[in-house]
Amino acid sequence: MTYGTKLRERIAAPDTTPLIGVYDMYSASIVARHYDGLFVSGFGFAASFYGLPDIGFIAWPDMMAFVQRLRGAFPGHHLLVDIDDGYVDPEVACHVVEGLERAGASGVILEDQRRPRRCGHADGKQVLPLAEYLEKLEMVLATRTDLVVVARTDATEEDDILRRAEALAATDADVVLVDGVRDVEWIRRVRGVVGDKPLLFNQIAGGKSPRLSLPELTELGVDVAIYSTPCLFAAHRAIDDALTGLRSADGRLPEVDPGTGGIGVAASTRLLEDNIARLRSARGRAGV
Structure with missing residues (x-):
């Protein structure tokens, strides 16, 4: 059974599938002890690999190499990869999808943002014309063999959110993601327009979306939940605390x-x- 098929079957289960954001091999090693699903977060990878914000700095060879290392260490885990806008060009997006599928990725997320892109929970996002994004998405869908493809919109205008969500659900994409959903009522509205298509919800600490439990998400009809940054933010806090303690102890380790x-x-x-x-x-x- 291929990795895409395994993830697709897991998503079809009655409860919400959690995928935990990892930013390097060490964080993935810890997550793998607790969950069977990993999410390669663009936010986390940009921060850890480049020390830069998630505004479009990621180069696809770096992401592909990271996924290869992850799959080698975690052969039995689901592995969903954020590929932003496919690295601008549709042909590049297809090349990356082919490479990630060979490397053992379970799925990818492809967004409709226009450059300069932003984190999905940041202000100032702009989206491509819907027809232009759909053309890129269809090329990616035609390229993949079994890889799960999540179609993501970053639209912020209310009418446009629902229009795009409905259009994405009408494609052969496996899952739909509307990023930056602001409240539970909007989750219900999106769920209503995507029909039977699986729905993904992105939770990020301090982001625009509400903090919801897995049972609450299941009740709302959400099939997949990605947790983009818990490891990154926990490491930030823990490292800061450890070094503050080391300084206060005049350099004596605890x-x-x-x-x-x-x-x-x-x-x-x-x-x-x-x-x-x-x-x-x-x-x-x-x-x-």
Whole structure:
């Protein structure tokens, strides 16, 4: 069974499928202990790989190389990849989709933003003419073999949101995402116009959308939930706290107490050794 088919079947389950945003191999290693679905967040990757905001700096070879490393370490996990606008050009978008499918991605998200692009929860977003985006989307859909394709709109005008959501649902895209949905009522309205097409909801701390539990999302008819930045923001807070403590202790490291969840060399090494064991197990099942 291919990765796309596995994710498609998981999305078809009655409950909402959570996919957790990762920004590097270490964060993915931690997420893999808790969830079976990873989301390669453009926000997180731009921040971790370039140290830059999510406004269009990502180069597709960097993203493809990251996905290759992820799939090698996590052969059994769902892996959804944010490819922004397909890196501007439709032919490039198709090339990236082909490469990501070969690398073992489960699915991609393709947005309708116009450059200069923005994070989906930022102000100042502009969208392509719908016909232009649909042409690019159709090219991507014709290129993929089994990859799950999420069609995303970043429209902000009310009439345009519903018009685009309905148009995306009428394509062969597997899932529809309206990013930056501001309240529960708008989730219901989008759900109403996309019909039976699976719906994805993006949650980001401090973003424009409401904070909702998985049962609440299931009740609203949401099939997939991506959590773009919990790992990135948690690392930001934890690193800042650790270095503040180190400075206040005049450079003396704290004691590591495994009984209280302290992380030291042993715990970190065990985490990374899990990746080796997981890969060996997958090779054994494949007869390699």
